[in-house]
Amino acid sequence: MEWNTLATRLFGAGHGIRADGDFLHGTAVFDGQTIAVAGTTNHAPIGVALALAQARVVLDTVRLHPGRPLLLLIDTQGQQLRRRDELLGINRAMAHLGTAIDLARRRGHRVLGLVYDQALSGGFITSGLIADACYALPEAEIRVMRIPAMARVTKLPEAMLATLSQANPVFAPGVGNYVAMGGVRALWEGDLPAALRQALADTPTEDRRAQDGAERGGRRLAAAVAQRVLDAA
Structure with a gap:
């Protein structure tokens, strides 16, 4: 979906x-509450300038508007x-963006990510995946690594990984698999304002991705292993 169509809905x-090149930023009023918005469009590659520009929106919101919700539009x-x-x-610019988002969360800002088109690799990891929760439109495309690249990194045959991807969401791209793994909390379908309203009201402030992945069968061991580490600490 085109970003202006999404914002209008x-x-x-x-x-x-508004869009300044590939950079989205501004504010919107929703149910009488002002929401800060930052993000990208045109399948933007996230370089130093874009990472720092998004971080500036987040930090200005924390400094000037305590408690104001933040919506990250991801493409x-x-x-x-x-x-x-x-x-x-x-690497440091993208880490700065992630740290700024984490600071906003710690200061009491509700931070939501929404993948409305495409989310790949580090540009997704340092934005939507650091929010309180990440949501997506059903037609969105999400992946961190294609199977050929995964084969090069893991030294496993592509055919083996392709077979594994049929039954295990960890090895497969696609928005449905990220819902199953807990990386995406839910899909926004139909009434988008109602979905945003519910997300603002119900999104937990603690990280539930591992628990969601276990309950949905997409990441069966992450939550249990993390709890064992905490218990042993």
């Missing part, structure tokens, strides 16, 4: 969100694979 035609092909960004320290 959520907030009406008078929303205050990215992942991190920018360019020498310039590597030399400028893209």
Whole structure:
């Protein structure tokens, strides 16, 4: 879905969100409450500039508007694979964005991620996956690594990984698999304002992704292993 269509369905035609190139930012009023919005469009690769621009929206919201909810609109092909960004320290810029989101959560801001188009790799990990919860539209595309790339990293045959992906969401791309694993809390279908309203009211502030993954059968061991580590600490 095109970002302006999404914003109009959520907030009406008078929303205050705008695009500066691939960077989305602004505010919108929802049920009488102002919501800060940051994000990306056009399948943007997240480089140093985009990461820092999004972090600035988050930090300005924390500084100037305590408690204001934040909505992260996600459409990215992942991190920018360019020498310039590597030399400028893209890893630190993306870590800064993730840290800013974590700070907002700790300061009492409700932070929601919404994958409305595409979410790949590090551009997704340092935004939607650090929010209180990440949601997605049914037509969204989510993956961290394609099976050929996974085969190169794990040294396992592509055919084996393709077979595993049929029964195990951990090895498979797709928004449904991320719901099963708990990475995506729920899909927003039909009445989008109602979905946002429910998310603002019901999203837990503690990280429930491992528990959700266990309950949904997509990540059967993560929650139990984490609890064993906590018990042994």
